[in-house]
Amino acid sequence: xxxxxxxxxxxxxxxxxxxxxxxxxxxxxxxxxxxxxxxxxxxxxxxxxxxxxxxxxxxxxxxxxxxxxxxxxxxxxxxxxxxxxxxxxxxxxxxxxxxxxxxxxxxxxxxxxxxxxxxxxxxxxxxxxxxxxxxxxxxxxxxxxxxxxxxxxxxxxxxxxxxxxx
Amino acid sequence: xxxxxxxxxxxxxxxxxxxxxxxxxxxxxxxxxxxxxxxxxxxxxxxxx
Numbered sequence: 484x485x486x487x488x489x490x491x492x493x494x495x496x497x498x499x500x501x502x503x504x505x506x507x508x509x510x511x512x513x514x515x516x517x518x519x520x521x522x523x524x525x526x527x528x529x530x531x532x533x534x535x536x537x538x539x540x541x542x543x544x545x546x547x548x549x550x551x552x553x554x555x556x557x558x559x560x561x562x563x564x565x566x567x568x569x570x571x572x573x574x575x576x577x578x579x580x581x582x583x584x585x586x587x588x589x590x591x592x593x594x595x596x597x598x599x600x601x602x603x604x605x606x607x608x609x610x611x612x613x614x615x616x617x618x619x620x621x622x623x624x625x626x627x628x629x630x631x632x633x634x635x636x637x638x639x640x641x642x643x644x645x646x647x648x649x
Numbered sequence: 650x651x652x653x654x655x656x657x658x659x660x661x662x663x664x665x666x667x668x669x670x671x672x673x674x675x676x677x678x679x680x681x682x683x684x685x686x687x688x689x690x691x692x693x694x695x696x697x698x
Binding site for chain 2: 573574577578600603604607609610611612613614617618619620633636637640641
């Protein structure tokens with residue numbers, strides 16, 4: 484009986500690993516494309532043209548951020564996908580914010596992800612989210628999510644101090 | 650002038666927690682250039698009105 488069960492079991496495991504590798508490749512490729520899009524958008528802005536490169540990639544980025552089956556890879560501090568997400572949210576060279584759709588889709592996705600301290604430290608995404616709480620430019624809805632995220636992300640760190648005191 | 654630093658009350662935090670907070674959310678200066686640009690743009694708009 485075991486001899487019959489095992490091959491399929493092993494196969495499934497191998498398939499899982501293949502799938503994980505595939506996703507890591509996909510994430511790595513998308514990261515490169517995202518960073519290029521950020522540079523291209525800044526160049527477009529400098530020339531007085533519309534910045535559209537990030538917007539074109541946004542559906543792909545949102546799809547990966549919201550797919551629960553790839554969450555482990557997306558949140559892996561080594562893959563550091565959230566670092567590229569940070570670049571997407573950063574203000575452009577002229578100080579303007581990225582398109583509203585980018586802000587809305589990414590902030591909504593971030594609000595649903597279980598983001599821990601390790602990925603915060605490696606990605607630096609907390610810095611840009613904190614910037615959105617300070618800037619006057621984001622829509623109130625975006626600012627609310629940013630404020631909530633800063634609260635959620637700092638809670639475990641502040642709580643540790645409380646525990647220590649007790 | 651906009652207040653600098655973190656949005657939380659830092660009194661009573663131990664040094665490790667403060668270091669973590671700064672490593673995660675920055676020292677409050679990371680995007681200051683963009684915030685300063687914001688003020689400049691606002692002043693310009695006001696002048697144009």
